[in-house]
Amino acid sequence: MQNYNALLARLAEITHLRRASAVLGWDQQTYMPGGGGMARAQQLTALRKLTHEMFTAPQTSELLAAAETECAGLEPESRERLTLRLVRRDYDKAVKLPLSLVAELAHATATGHQIWVRAREHSDFSAFAPTLEHLIDLMRQQAEAYGYEERPYDALLDKYEPGMKTSEVEAVFDALRPGLVDLVRRIGAAEQIDDSVLRRDFDKEGQQLFGEYVAARLGYDFHRGRLDETVHPFCTSFSRNDVRITTRYERNWLPAALMGTIHETGHALYEQGYDPADDDTPLQRAASSGVHESQSRLWENIVCRSRGFWKVYYPELQRHFPGVLDEVSLDSFYRALNRVTPSMIRVEADEVTYCLHIMLRFEMEKGLLDGSIAVSDVPAVWNEKMRDYLGIVPANDAEGCLQDVHWSGASFGYFPTYALGTILSAQLFDKARSEISGLDSAMAQGDFSGLLAWLREKIHRQGGRWLPAELVQRACGEPAQSSSYLNYLNSKFAEVYRLESASQAV
Numbered sequence: 001m002q003n004y005n006a007l008l009a010r011l012a013e014i015t016h017l018r019r020a021s022a023v024l025g026w027d028q029q030t031y032m033p034g035g036g037g038m039a040r041a042q043q044l045t046a047l048r049k050l051t052h053e054m055f056t057a058p059q060t061s062e063l064l065a066a067a068e069t070e071c072a073g074l075e076p077e078s079r080e081r082l083t084l085r086l087v088r089r090d091y092d093k094a095v096k097l098p099l100s101l102v103a104e105l106a107h108a109t110a111t112g113h114q115i116w117v118r119a120r121e122h123s124d125f126s127a128f129a130p131t132l133e134h135l136i137d138l139m140r141q142q143a144e145a146y147g148y149e150e151r152p153y154d155a156l157l158d159k160y161e162p163g164m165k166t167s168e169v170e171a172v173f174d175a176l177r178p179g180l181v182d183l184v185r186r187i188g189a190a191e192q193i194d195d196s197v198l199r200r201d202f203d204k205e206g207q208q209l210f211g212e213y214v215a216a217r218l219g220y221d222f223h224r225g226r227l228d229e230t231v232h233p234f235c236t237s238f239s240r241n242d243v244r245i246t247t248r249y250e251r252n253w254l255p256a257a258l259m260g261t262i263h264e265t266g267h268a269l270y271e272q273g274y275d276p277a278d279d280d281t282p283l284q285r286a287a288s289s290g291v292h293e294s295q296s297r298l299w300e301n302i303v304c305r306s307r308g309f310w311k312v313y314y315p316e317l318q319r320h321f322p323g324v325l326d327e328v329s330l331d332s333f334y335r336a337l338n339r340v341t342p343s344m345i346r347v348e349a350d351e352v353t354y355c356l357h358i359m360l361r362f363e364m365e366k367g368l369l370d371g372s373i374a375v376s377d378v379p380a381v382w383n384e385k386m387r388d389y390l391g392i393v394p395a396n397d398a399e400g401c402l403q404d405v406h407w408s409g410a411s412f413g414y415f416p417t418y419a420l421g422t423i424l425s426a427q428l429f430d431k432a433r434s435e436i437s438g439l440d441s442a443m444a445q446g447d448f449s450g451l452l453a454w455l456r457e458k459i460h461r462q463g464g465r466w467l468p469a470e471l472v473q474r475a476c477g478e479p480a481q482s483s484s485y486l487n488y489l490n491s492k493f494a495e496v497y498r499l500e501s502a503s504q505a506v
Contacts, residue, residue: 293421
């Protein structure tokens with residue numbers, strides 16, 4: 001396996017450089033002073049150019065071809081063959097991108113982040129518009145360079161959800177939308193829930209300490225991670241043993257940091273759970289962004305918004321905020337945390353309306369890419385779609401079209417994976433419950449080790465061995481489906497809102 005091992009050694013060097021770039025990106029969004037933006041853009045551009053050059057160099061191509069010949073006699077599902085399949089897919093895509101485009105994208109996204117932060121602070125989309133215009137042009141160039149069978153958006157989506165087409169996402173959303181709309185209608189006709197208990201004065205230190213407490217009990221290893229503050233919460237990984245999460249604190253809205261921290265913990269559990277044997281190899285990565293999102297949404301919503309979770313942890317929450325929640329019952333807190341109401345901010349949306357936020361962004365991205373939506377019209381179109389999808393209109397750009405960081409990083413094609421992962425989370429949890437004896441009773445005691453172990457085996461340790469469709473089939477014994485998710489929503493919120501009966505999910 002001389003050629004195979006030589007290829008892995010070369011790819012390990014590239015991985016180290018990419019992770020160094022990720023460290024700079026993490027620092028840019030956490031501790032870097034604002035004045036460092038231009039220098040940081042140059043640093044990130046240099047590293048990304050270098051890694052692209054190394055990966056697409058003739059030496060990589062020669063080693064890859066030689067390793068494929070060397071391993072041709074092995075079983076298709078052998079570690080070597082699966083690794084080479086993944087590398088071949090990555091390489092064939094990467095060589096289609098001109099180095100000049102890679103460099104321009106790296107610089108544009110590094111500077112674009114700082115421009116977005118300032119525009120968001122001042123709620124001024126016009127300050128970000130020229131940057132967005134440039135990034136969309138680069139996305140069109142990237143789509144053309146990659147190539148596509150049906151639509152340009154397919155090429156961008158494939159970066160995050162390998163093998164999936166835009167038309168398939170549309171079919172999923174079209175099937176999901178009626179069930180969501182029906183449930184929103186039925187909840188709207190019920191007696192509404194008061195969530196004012198979540199808007200009391202929760203000091204930042206208490207929020208941080210409780211967030212760390214919960215994250216640790218879910219399984220996040222702080223010896224191999226840390227929690228910091230940033231404008232837009234995220235999780236990033238520099239190795240299996242250095243996985244960092246961030247959150248955003250609002251003193252008078254407890255769920256912002258609490259649920260944001262738990263969400264990023266779900267991502268971090270995936271990153272900390274890779275197979276140690278895959279360290280520094282191409283297999284140490286998630287199957288897709290959607291699969292990654294299934295982990296964060298499973299822990300955030302199915303586990304940590306459940307009544308059983310708060311039966312265990314609500315007394316601890318009360319202890320972290322003396323006098324703030326003393327007279328608030330568990331039932332009142334649980335129902336407030338699960339209130340369903342149209343909201344402006346995606347990351348704070350309830351479970352029922354969340355996917356509507358994603359559908360809106362999906363429509364926006366397709367329109368921006370094909371030119372049917374002009375950049376100058378983004379605030380107006382966004383507001384119109386918010387009215388159509390959720391019945392509310394943002395008061396300003398900061399709570400509207402500037403709320404998400406993704407476009408500043410040219411992450412077009414990423415948003416649909418949030419909904420795909422949300423749907424998958426329920427399917428995975430259903431399968432886990434069917435295979436783990438006593439899971440519900442264990443979780444009712446605050447013990448999540450069985451669930452985490454199942455996810456480690458079925459998802460985390462599989463790394464990048466399988467395409468997402470293959471992984472779902474192997475883990476669940478069936479293709480991806482939305483009935484588990486709709487059944488979960490109807491069952492849960494029929495109880496939360498005391499509805500007479502749940503609609504039949506399809």
